[in-house]
Amino acid sequence: MDTPVRIEVRDLRLAYGTREALHGLSFDVHAQEILGIIGPAQAGKTSLLRCLNRTIDFTADARMTGSVKVDGADVRQVKDVFALRRKIGMVAPLPVGLPLSIYDNVAFAPRCAGVQRRDELEALVEHCLRQAALWDEVKDRLHTLGTRLSGGQQQRLTIARALSHQPEILCLDEFSIAIDPVTTMRIEEVLKELRRTVTILLVTNLTQQARRLADRTLFLWKGELVELDRTEVIFSEHPRERRTYEYVNGMVG
Amino acid sequence: MTDVPFQEPTSEVSGLEAGRPGSSPGGAAGGGRRFVRTAFVRRKERFEAWARGVFLAMAAAMIVPLVAIVGHLTYEAWPSLELEFILDVPRRGMTEGGIWPAFVGTLYLVGLSLAVAAPIGVLAAVYLNEYARDNWFNRVIQLAVINLAGVPSIVHALFGLGAFVYAARFGYSILSASLTLAIMTLPVIIASTREALAAVPRAFREACWNVGATRWQTIRSIVLPNSISGILTGVILQVSRAAGETAPIMFTGAVFYKAIARGDLFAYRLDEQCMALSMHLYTVTTQVPNVRESVPYATAVVLLASVLLVNATAIGLRLWLRNRKRW
Ligand SMILES: Nc1ncnc2c1ncn2[C@@H]1O[C@H](COP(=O)(O)OP(=O)(O)OP(=O)(O)O)[C@@H](O)[C@H]1O
Ligand SMILES: [Mg+2]
Numbered sequence: 001m002d003t004p005v006r007i008e009v010r011d012l013r014l015a016y017g018t019r020e021a022l023h024g025l026s027f028d029v030h031a032q033e034i035l036g037i038i039g040p041a042q043a044g045k046t047s048l049l050r051c052l053n054r055t056i057d058f059t060a061d062a063r064m065t066g067s068v069k070v071d072g073a074d075v076r077q078v079k080d081v082f083a084l085r086r087k088i089g090m091v092a093p094l095p096v097g098l099p100l101s102i103y104d105n106v107a108f109a110p111r112c113a114g115v116q117r118r119d120e121l122e123a124l125v126e127h128c129l130r131q132a133a134l135w136d137e138v139k140d141r142l143h144t145l146g147t148r149l150s151g152g153q154q155q156r157l158t159i160a161r162a163l164s165h166q167p168e169i170l171c172l173d174e175f176s177i178a179i180d181p182v183t184t185m186r187i188e189e190v191l192k193e194l195r196r197t198v199t200i201l202l203v204t205n206l207t208q209q210a211r212r213l214a215d216r217t218l219f220l221w222k223g224e225l226v227e228l229d230r231t232e233v234i235f236s237e238h239p240r241e242r243r244t245y246e247y248v249n250g251m252v253g
Numbered sequence: 254m255t256d257v258p259f260q261e262p263t264s265e266v267s268g269l270e271a272g273r274p275g276s277s278p279g280g281a282a283g284g285g286r287r288f289v290r291t292a293f294v295r296r297k298e299r300f301e302a303w304a305r306g307v308f309l310a311m312a313a314a315m316i317v318p319l320v321a322i323v324g325h326l327t328y329e330a331w332p333s334l335e336l337e338f339i340l341d342v343p344r345r346g347m348t349e350g351g352i353w354p355a356f357v358g359t360l361y362l363v364g365l366s367l368a369v370a371a372p373i374g375v376l377a378a379v380y381l382n383e384y385a386r387d388n389w390f391n392r393v394i395q396l397a398v399i400n401l402a403g404v405p406s407i408v409h410a411l412f413g414l415g416a417f418v419y420a421a422r423f424g425y426s427i428l429s430a431s432l433t434l435a436i437m438t439l440p441v442i443i444a445s446t447r448e449a450l451a452a453v454p455r456a457f458r459e460a461c462w463n464v465g466a467t468r469w470q471t472i473r474s475i476v477l478p479n480s481i482s483g484i485l486t487g488v489i490l491q492v493s494r495a496a497g498e499t500a501p502i503m504f505t506g507a508v509f510y511k512a513i514a515r516g517d518l519f520a521y522r523l524d525e526q527c528m529a530l531s532m533h534l535y536t537v538t539t540q541v542p543n544v545r546e547s548v549p550y551a552t553a554v555v556l557l558a559s560v561l562l563v564n565a566t567a568i569g570l571r572l573w574l575r576n577r578k579r580w
Contacts, residue, residue, distance in 0.1 A: 055462050060387050085465035096460040099479055108474065109464035158460070165464055 003030040006169060006199045007052065011066040014047055014056065014223075021047045023223045024066065029169075034191065034200040036214025036231060038207055040247065043220040045203045046093070049171045052201075053088040054081055070169070086113055089167030089198075093174040095154035097146030098161075102129075102138050105146040105157055109165040124164060131194070132160035133186040151178045159187065170194065171201045176209065188213055207248050211235050219244045326557065330550035338551050340516045347510060347537060348544045352552055354513045357520055358527035359556075361427050362502060363495045365523070366434035371488045373435075374442030381443070382450040383472055402440035409437045410504035418505055426524045430506030437501055438491040445487025449480040482574030489567035493560040499531040507532045509540065530556045 007029035014022040022044045029035050037045050050056040051064055054075055068075045070084065078084050086109065098105050106125040115121060125142070129135040134156040138149070146157055155178040162170065172191075176184040191200060191213060204210050210217050210231065217234040219226045219241070227234065227244045239245050327334070341351025381398075385391040413433025423429040453476050461471040477484075499507075507529045513520035521527045530552060538549045 053463065055459065058459070058462060082465040082467060085463065090463040092456075092459065092463065094456065096456045098457055098460055098475060100474070108461070109466070112461075112464065112466045112470045161460070161464055 003032055005029070006031050006071060008069040008072075009066070010068075012048075012051060012068055013065045014044070014051060015063045016059070017061045021223050022051075025220075025225045027218060027225060027228050029199060029201065031199055032195055032197075033215040034195055034202055034213050036210030036217035037201060037203045037220060038205075038210050038217060038247070039220035042222070044223040045220055046173055048220070049090065049173055049201065049203060051075075052169075052171065053085045053090055055085070055090070057081075082112075086165040087168050089162035089165065089170040091159050091162045091170075091172045091175045093177060095151050095158055095178050097149055097154040097157050099145065099147050101143045102146045102149070102157065103142040106160050106164045109161060113165060125160075128160040128163045131163055131190050132156040133183055133190065134160055152180060152183065155179055156183070156187070167198065169199045169201070171203070173203045174205055175202075176204070176206070184209075207235075219247060221247070323557070326550050326554050330547050330554045333545070333547040333551035334554065339555060342513065342515050343510070347541050349548070351515075352530065352533060352555060353515055353517075354511050354520065355528040355530045355533035355552070356555065357513070357518060358427075358507065358511075359496055359530040359559075361521055361523075361527060362431050362434060362507075362529055363492055365427065365431035366438060366495050367488065367491065369432065370435040370438045370442055370491070374439050375446050375484060375488070377439075378443045378446035378450060379472060379477075382447045383468060383476065398440045398443050401436075402444065404437075406437055406498050407500045409433055410501040412436070413501055413505040424524065425508075425526050426506045427521055427527050428506070428523045430502040430527075430529075433501045433505045434495045434498065437498065438495055441494070442488055442491055445490070446480075446484050449483025449487060450476060452483060453479050482571050485574075486567045486571050489563060489570070492563045496556065496560055497531055499529075499535055502529055503532055509536050530559075 005028045009028070010026050012022055012025045013020060025048065037048070039045055047056070050059075051068055052070070052075065056062050056064060064076070070087065075084060098108060100108065103125055106128050107121045110121060110124055115124070126135060126139075129138065134153060137153060146154065149157060155175065159172075159175060176187070179187070188209070191202075194200065202210060202213060214231045216228060217231045218228040219234065221243060227239055227241045229239065233239055234244055235248055237245070239248075245251075338351045339356055340353055342353050344350030377398075381391065381395065385394070410433065413429060413436070417423045417429035417432050418425055421429075423432075457475050457479075458471050461475055466474075506526050508526040509528075509532070511526060511528050534549060534552045534556065537544045537552060
């Protein structure tokens with residue numbers, strides 16, 4: 001890869017209490033790529049993402065060792081963890097509309113970061129809602145409650161919120177489980193567009209989604225990195241590991 | 254479950270339909286299942302109706318004591334019930350007249366004690382629920398709160414006497430009595446506030462943290478606005494407790510009799526002793542001979558009515574705030 005390294009993970013281990021969930025992962029994520037992360041339930045995909053933006057701190061018994069560097073800075077040493085979290089957009093698998101208006105849902109993060117000018121906020125809100133393919137549906141009722149939207153709309157609201165602090169890295173954790181296929185495709189187009197400026201980590205249970213979008217794909221299995229390679233290789237007839245082949249073809253037993 | 258392979262949705266659906274182990278014949282293909290009211294179903298329905306009746310009866314039985322108390326008191330108190338009874342001072346050695354000094358005293362005591370206990374209690378609860386990690390220090394705090402809630406009021410009274418009247422040199426005064434009441438109500442306010450905070454789903458907090466909000470930003474914009482109705486209700490319900498207690502104030506700052514002007518709202522200074530409704534009720538019932546019969550009952554009615562009025566406000570406030578509930 002010729003593009004610079006954005007995220008550098010070395011021997012990352014994560015234990016919940018005494019049970020280890022990630023057993024020493026090492027990999028790099030480059031600028032301007034979409035990294036697909038696939039793996040069966042409980043593989044540790046969500047845990048991995050939560051280490052990146054250090055929301056793992058909120059799980060009392062989680063202990064993280066090894067190093068995760070974002071743009072060269074070890075996440076466990078950063079002084080301003082809130083700036084780190086703003087640098088990394090995070091879309092959680094379950095749609096969560098905050099109990100605020102749609103507008104305030106999107107304006108929340110910029111406001112927390114100190115943006116106050118009305119016109120600036122308005123432009124940002126519209127931009128993010130457009131990117132999340134939600135603008136047309138809500139533009140006439142921006143001041144109604146975000147929690148009253150449908151599940152899929154709330155999920156897109158979550159995406160808009162994750163984009164609202166203009167992240168340089170975007171982590172999507174099964175973002176499409178509540179969204180219909182047509183809208184999913186529209187968002188996927190946006191992601192391809194975003195790739196030019198944003199590094200994207202795409203956790204997905206739909207292996208075909210990784211195949212469509214990801215430049216490289218990482219296969220995680222029971223907290224272990226099994227294989228990381230260009231997506232064509234992972235989905236080819238001959239990935240390096242047999243387990244990879246079996247998983248993407250739905251045969252791991 | 255860890256070993257179950259991932260399947261594309263299509264194959265999973267078809268897998269389900271292909272072989273449903275143990276399912277009886279006559280499913281969707283056989284024109285639908287027929288619903289037969291077997292003996293089991295009938296028994297179930299009968300039991301359901303019966304259970305519902307019992308629960309309803311128990312709940313409805315709660316109306317009886319309330320109506321009985323209010324009815325009895327009002328009946329006995331009737332001859333004295335007029336506005337003048339509240340506004341006037343006790344006369345003829347407390348055998349007649351009104352209860353103004355006690356009424357104002359209770360206002361002072363309850364108001365001051367809540368002014369102290371509510372902010373401390375709410376802030377402490379926010380810390381315990383939103384910031385505290387699970388370590389020995391915070392466990393000690395929680396243990397303290399729980400045990401404080403279990404201390405009998407007469408013990409609080411004794412503590413207030415030692416701590417505020419003597420050690421802090423506040424003397425027998427409204428200040429000492431209010432602080433004693435505050436300590437008594439604090440743990441309950443903390444507990445009810447924590448409950449209100451915990452009712453806000455954690456997913457909201459996580460969504461805020463994910464976009465780089467600090468804990469305080471999360472609390473201010475999401476947690477507090479959505480728990481304020483529960484918090485306020487919890488605090489207001491402590492009014493009745495503070496207003497009704499006798500022992501803590503008797504030891505620390507309430508007196509049998511104090512002469513103040515009729516209808517004077519600013520009669521007391523904080524370093525003075527005062528009369529109080531609960532104590533006055535005790536006095537006119539047991540300590541003063543030849544009291545006009547309706548006076549104790551009327552005192553009780555005023556105490557009860559004030560408390561019910563405050564509680565009704567709490568309920569109204571709660572309903573109003575809940576209508577604005579946002580998820
Ligand atoms: N808060 C937690 N406390 C304790 N254990 C946890 C916690 N969160 C996750 N785990 C454990 O860590 C392991 C990895 O979980 P994780 O949620 O990262 O998996 P995942 O790959 O995201 O799975 P899925 O595809 O189902 O979302 C699991 O064994 C899980 O039980
Ligand atoms: Mg997950």
